[in-house]
Amino acid sequence: MVAGGSHRRWLLWAAVVAHVVASGAGFVEDLNESFKESRKDDIWLVDFYAPWCGHCKKLEPVWNEVGIEMRNMGSPVKVGKMDATSFSSIASEFGVRGYPTIKLLKGDLAYNYRGPRTKDDIIEFANRVAGPLIRPLPSQHMFDHVQKRHHVLFVYVGGESPLKEKYIEVASELIVYTYFFSASEDVLPEYVTLPELPAVVVFKDGTYFVYDEYEDGDLSSWINRERFQGYLHVDGFTLYELGDTGKLVAIAVIDDKNSSVEHTRLKSIIQEVARDYRDHFHRDFQFGHMDGNDYINSLLMDDLTIPTIVVLNTSNQQYFLPDMHIENTEDMVQFINSILDGTAEAQGGDGLLQRIKRIIYDAKSTVVSVFKSSPLLGCFLFGLPLGVISIMCYGICTADTDGGVDEHEAAKKENGDRELTDEGSEEEQEEEKNGKYTELSDGELKQKDIMEKKKD
Ligand SMILES: *[C@@H]1O[C@H](CO)[C@@H](O)[C@H](O)[C@H]1NC(C)=O
Ligand SMILES: *[C@@H]1O[C@H](CO)[C@@H](O)[C@H](O)[C@H]1NC(C)=O
Ligand SMILES: *[C@@H]1O[C@H](CO)[C@@H](O)[C@H](O)[C@H]1NC(C)=O
Numbered sequence: 001m002v003a004g005g006s007h008r009r010w011l012l013w014a015a016v017v018a019h020v021v022a023s024g025a026g027f028v029e030d031l032n033e034s035f036k037e038s039r040k041d042d043i044w045l046v047d048f049y050a051p052w053c054g055h056c057k058k059l060e061p062v063w064n065e066v067g068i069e070m071r072n073m074g075s076p077v078k079v080g081k082m083d084a085t086s087f088s089s090i091a092s093e094f095g096v097r098g099y100p101t102i103k104l105l106k107g108d109l110a111y112n113y114r115g116p117r118t119k120d121d122i123i124e125f126a127n128r129v130a131g132p133l134i135r136p137l138p139s140q141h142m143f144d145h146v147q148k149r150h151h152v153l154f155v156y157v158g159g160e161s162p163l164k165e166k167y168i169e170v171a172s173e174l175i176v177y178t179y180f181f182s183a184s185e186d187v188l189p190e191y192v193t194l195p196e197l198p199a200v201v202v203f204k205d206g207t208y209f210v211y212d213e214y215e216d217g218d219l220s221s222w223i224n225r226e227r228f229q230g231y232l233h234v235d236g237f238t239l240y241e242l243g244d245t246g247k248l249v250a251i252a253v254i255d256d257k258n259s260s261v262e263h264t265r266l267k268s269i270i271q272e273v274a275r276d277y278r279d280h281f282h283r284d285f286q287f288g289h290m291d292g293n294d295y296i297n298s299l300l301m302d303d304l305t306i307p308t309i310v311v312l313n314t315s316n317q318q319y320f321l322p323d324m325h326i327e328n329t330e331d332m333v334q335f336i337n338s339i340l341d342g343t344a345e346a347q348g349g350d351g352l353l354q355r356i357k358r359i360i361y362d363a364k365s366t367v368v369s370v371f372k373s374s375p376l377l378g379c380f381l382f383g384l385p386l387g388v389i390s391i392m393c394y395g396i397c398t399a400d401t402d403g404g405v406d407e408h409e410a411a412k413k414e415n416g417d418r419e420l421t422d423e424g425s426e427e428e429q430e431e432e433k434n435g436k437y438t439e440l441s442d443g444e445l446k447q448k449d450i451m452e453k454k455k456d
Helices: 002-023 035-041 054-072 088-093 119-130 140-149 162-174 219-226 236-245 261-276 294-300 329-340 352-373 375-397 402-423 426-439 442-455
Strands: 029-031 043-049 077-083 101-106 109-113 153-157 180-183 199-204 207-210 231-233 248-254 285-291 308-313 318-320
Touching: 035 088, 043 054, 043 119, 054 077, 054 119, 077 119, 101 119, 109 119, 153 162, 162 180, 162 199, 162 219, 199 219, 219 236, 231 261, 236 285, 236 294, 248 261, 248 329, 261 285, 261 308, 261 329, 294 308, 308 329
Parallel strands: 029 077, 043 077, 153 180, 231 285, 248 285
Antiparallel strands: 043 101, 101 109, 153 199, 199 207, 248 308, 308 318
């Protein structure tokens, strides 16, 4: 009987879920201008979208799942979506500039979500930001439990102090990136010895580091630098985030699936340098590897072949390639030292020439991707202006012999018109839109962001 009952309940639940999934948005509130008033009593996670935007459409099913799961978890966070084109004044009050924009609104504060648009990542973000700024760790058991779950763990140790106030202030800003904990000294593992209390400690890479105001500068930038593990699997998004740290990023660009010695060797060289030379380099360097060279090549506008090693300066877009074969960790250390003492030759950068190159490069890839996704549209977009220009040239060149020109021009115009109607159908227009938004893939947007950040 019990089994039957739970079975029936399960069926009912499945039916409800199916219904909600099918109907789309049971647990996601469709927000309108009344939101400005009603939002104040609750914490809100809002997707500001535009009806025509492809990435927004891709987010929609994910968003519905987020709504369902937040409700099932009993989360105090309400999930909503707002058509930012219909309610543009509210959207711009919240600082919405692109679509989709995901924000968590808590009291007077609005936190932007910039991570991957997956259900788990978004929910993790919402729970982190909506929860307490500083989470106490009351016991050793609790500390161990939390340490297992977080690769990088910031802990404030001690009682009330100006440092604690500072810690809270920094947490209210950087909670979008990481968790903040507090504990008393007796809760920490035995191997931890603190020079003084209060202290801010980060546990990571199998060890711990203590914040030192004199050596490390202000707490906020120290936390910003230390919130990454010493060695990372780097993708476009992490690279973009690493831009905030101002560090140099040394990466092995490899093919993860290729098990040949060359690939695994470069990866382990970087890993070893990250681990064994941490004290020497961690202030200036972040280490990691990247799978595949597509992203890095479009970022650097270069043609690196994998496997290779590249060092990026995230504060000025310059990069360094080893001029010799990197055989072991000593070679790598020598390469890093040559970058630090300025003897390695820098490439790229954010100078005027590079910016012009970027514009040309972007234009070129836009043309190529338009042609790839829709050859007809490509011919239309780029062929028509060319056609017009050649007609004009033809007209100018043959201006003296009036008579024949009109006929030619008329014929060409007709061709042009036909092309126009061919391309003017709804389907193609739809494709134009899609084309536009696929081009602005996340990766490229991030690259642009990186570029813009550099300009700031
Ligand atoms: C706006 O949203 C509120 C709450 O969701 C709803 O009660 C109201 O009817 C909506 N107003 C309009 C004009 O759609
Ligand atoms: C693996 O990498 C090696 C060396 O770079 C290359 O010659 C080989 O073709 C790659 N194998 C595969 C399966 O991609
Ligand atoms: C990286 O860029 C910054 C900003 O331009 C510069 O100050 C720094 O010296 C560069 N680092 C290296 C190793 O070139």
